[in-house]
Amino acid sequence: CVRAEPFHRVTPLLESWALSQVAGMPVFLKYENVQIAGSFKIRGIGHFCQQMAKRGCRHLVCSSGGNAGIAAAYSAQKLGIPVTIVLPESTSKQVVRRLEGEGAEVQLTGKVWDEANVRAQELATRDGWVNVSPFDHPLIWEGNASLVRELKESLRTPPGAVVLAVGGGGLLAGVVAGLLEVGWQHVPIVAMETRGAHSFNAALLAGRLVTLPDITSVARSLGAKTVAARTLECAKECEVLSEVVEDREAVRAVQRFLDDERMLVEPACGAALAAVYSGILGRLQTEGRLSPALDSVVVIVCGGNNISSQQLQELKTQLNCS
Ligand SMILES: COC[C@H](NCc1c(COP(=O)(O)O)cnc(C)c1O)C(=O)O
Secondary structure (H helix, E strand, O other), X not given: OOOOOOOOOOOOEEEOHHHHXXXXXXXXXXXXXXXHHHEOHHHHHHHHHHHHHHOOOOEEEEOOOOHHHHHHHHHHHHHOOOEEEEEOOOOOHHHHHHHHHOOXXXXXXXXXXXXXXXXXXXXXXXXXXXXXXXXXXXXXXXHHOHHHHHHHXXXXXXXXXXXXXXXXXXXXXXXXXXXXXXXXXXXXXXXXXXXXXXXXXHHHHHOOOOOOOOOOOOOHHHOOOOOOOHHHHHHHHOOEEEEEEOHHHHHHHHHHHHHHHOOOOOHHHHHHHHHHHOOHHHHHHHOOOOOOOOXXXXXXXXXXXXXXXXXXXXXXXXXXXX
């Protein structure tokens, strides 16, 4: 039987003394890094998979080698449905082991995600098979919107801004859907990307979708070469401030967050935290793009599984940021 309640858990929203000191205003952290399956992804992916199971789906397939793939494998296991994860041949053994540990069948094909995705779409033409998009489907956005309902429950009054990271734009689209639902559509969103995965920023500047030639950022989880078309509509419905940080700022933010809050997150999440640690919020206030007197800001700590103390050391050496 398909369970009615969602797979995700309500996560803590905690004021961070350390980040509030850095920002010069109250910073509330939404800890999606302690979410089931290690990131916020389970909100959208779990909801999508449950709905597909209700519609008779018998086999899930997903081309995400990252957190969406882990969330899809977890969801399939909860639903008792087989799942195939299609990944580029370069995928780390750690990720393959983790996915197989969640009961998924893993197929390695192609050099990059796009080639694996072609294979996943081919498989999804089989009868009863459904392809799970990491970020580009209304059910994914609907599931991600649950995060804002929790913010409303915890905060009651709207925050001065919400800070989040953008890869393909599924989190952004979900947060916009949630803000509209709870009547907080006037709350500005600071959309963070790393250079080399800045497909949303490029699309906003061009006024249309832009496909990056390659993903050159170390924040692999932000590595969608083209954002969901829905994100451009979001930028019209809400006030979305797009900012891009360098990889070394994202990795430095990961290190500072580890020291400040004793939690280890991916560089993708470091991109969001860099809005505080790299003084971007203060600059936006100086530029008049954010109100000079924000009573609070919420940063979504999106989490991510693909990080370890060894990987952090290697990233710091590679980017020579001590
Ligand atoms: C390419 O990758 C898309 C997706 N990661 C997306 C992701 C994001 C960005 O979320 P999005 O904007 O794609 O909804 C932020 N923070 C973390 C930890 C993530 O894993 C994936 O796992 O396949």
